[in-house]
Amino acid sequence: MALSHSEVWHIARLARIGLSDAEADRLREQLSTILEHFQSLNAYDTDGVPPTAQTFDLTTVERADEPRPTAGAELVLANAPRREGDFLRVRAVLE
Amino acid sequence: MADGADPTPGALLDAPVHEQACALRAGAVTARALAEATLARVRAQEPALHAYITLTPELALAAAEAADQRLRRGDAAPLTGIPIAVKDLLSTCDAETTAGSAMLRGFRPIVDCTVVARLRAAGAVMVGKANLDEFAMGSSTEYSAYGSTRNPWDLERVPGGSSGGSAATVAAGGVPLALGTDTGGSIRQPAALCGILGLKPTYGRVSRFGVIAFASSLEQVGPFARDAEDLGLLLGAIAGHDPLDATTAPLPVPDYTADLARGIEGLRVGVPRELLGEGLEPGVREAVEAALAQLAALGARIDRDVSLPSVGASLPVYYLIAPSEASANLARYDGVKYGYSAHDGPGMWDDMEQTRDRGFGDEVKRRIMIGTYALSAGYYDAYYLKAQKVRTLIRREFEAALATHDLLLTPTTPGVAFRLGEKLGDPLAMYLSDLFTLPVNIAGLPAASIPCGFAEGLPVGMQLIGRAFEESTILRAAHAYATVTDWHLRRPGAVAAAAMPS
DSSP states (O other): OOOOHHHHHHHHHHTTOOOOHHHHHHHHHHHHHHHHHHGGGGGSOOTTOOOOSOSSOOOOOOOOOOOOOOOOHHHHHTTOSSEETTEEOOOOSOO | OOTTOOOSHHHHTTSOHHHHHHHHHHTSSOHHHHHHHHHHHHHHHHHHHOOEEEEOHHHHHHHHHHHHHHHHHTOOOTTTTOEEEEETTBOBTTBOOOTTOGGGTTOOOSSOOHHHHHHHHTTOEEEEEEOOSGGGOOSSSTTOTTOOOOBTTBTTBOOOSSSHHHHHHHHTTSOSEEEEEESSSTTHHHHHHHTSEEEEOOTTSBOOTTBOOSOTTTOEEEEEESSHHHHHHHHHHHBSOBTTBTTSOOOOOOOTTTTGGGOOTTOEEEEEGGGSSTTOOHHHHHHHHHHHHHHHHTTOEEEEEEOOTTGGGHHHHHHHHHHHHHHHHGGGOSSSSSSOOOOOSSSHHHHHHHHHHHHSOHHHHHHHHHHHHHHSTTTTIIIIIHHHHHHHHHHHHHHHHHHSOSEEEEESSSSSOOBTTTTTTOHHHHHHTTTTTHHHHHHTOOEEEEEEEEETTEEEEEEEEEOTTOHHHHHHHHHHHHHHOOGGGOOOOHHHHHHSOO
């Protein structure tokens, strides 16, 4: 199960991770080895077996809709790399 | 405290928590003096051990003084005044929380996670934020962006991971208690490699609110300690329903120390043959076999005719599900709201890609890439959904085995602590060190690693796996085992030797 270079770049784009050419080469080899190992799952018969997303059988959990204090904008914005007034500043999304 | 025991703070550092608590209540020592002695020892060990990313001495002394006031008023809880280390994956609003990542250097959460809030309410004294593999992804603490932690038994070896800092500081005698998180073995594997006890609670037993997320369907916060009673004390302090985490179980929390001394006469212990087979280092096998004989001598009924036929699929199941969840959870690190932010590219998308390239380490990127691939169009059914279905098979087999057994017993790890750098170039070899712990997270069950001997001078751990929400049975067996063995009392000398002035 060898990944191609273009597949590695495609995954990196989906994950929004910039890669150097050397990193992409190394990842292509490592991910191919790991994906190869995953093929062993095909030996297990899962016909009619439902998937498990979580192990404790809680169904939809509801809580009372009661207001409680929040941390406040100033505290949240204190970690912002760039801010303008009470807003997070980002570069133009549409160019 | 035992008659004639030395009540000075220095001597108390090696005592169990319940003895420290007695000394504090009797007024034989103040929480402040205990905190100062603890900080002095931790600081002396740090150059050799590097168990912490951030020490918090001012916070510790303030908490200790508040604890002393409570002790004087007579309203102390069991952990009031007790020093503790906290894995740096757990949000603390008054101390930097890095997750071991350059992405979160200098990050100051806006709230405490629930478990830390509970410890603070109980009067515990946090001395620092312990080192870990970046975002808890790793088995050696070598993937920390803040440098590797060393194993206190051999400073050239890893302490395990991802909660390696928490395990190393408890094993070295820095603190009697620590919190870690366990997504695939990250509490049990370092506990085994460092020669202490560590417990992963049942999924849903402990709140994950404020714990920096890696794989949400697998991870739990849990305790490290040097004996079963202390392990139960800390578990009791953090367990229970949390309105801020909808996946916590609305079940009462038992007194985990009440039942410890009841013994294990008639306890049915199953040994899954697939997990005591090939690939084990001989010294690990010998130690686990000896422990089985000792448990039998204590009255446990050992059954070796137990099989978990699909457990061999655990590694691929885990390394599909965990990275898939991680790729979604780590999408939030975009350089906009907090954390590292690249701002030198030609546009927004370039900045985001550079933020994530420079902010994440190699292993984190590798897992995000695996998860993104497994969830991408055309591959979802073949990888992610298939893994979730095999997860059901593994879970059912554990449930069947535990229907006729009270506990299952396996080695915690296939081998003893490995050398620094030994597995860095080979991700699959690193993943294999969690072979026996991964299946338990897949099934959502509670399990602990208990010291059960030494091989090549390094600690060996055995894993006790219980039924969902039956942590008490694990603790009772660990306590009974410790009445006839002294492995949990052995302490490493390497750090003390390295900390001595030459």
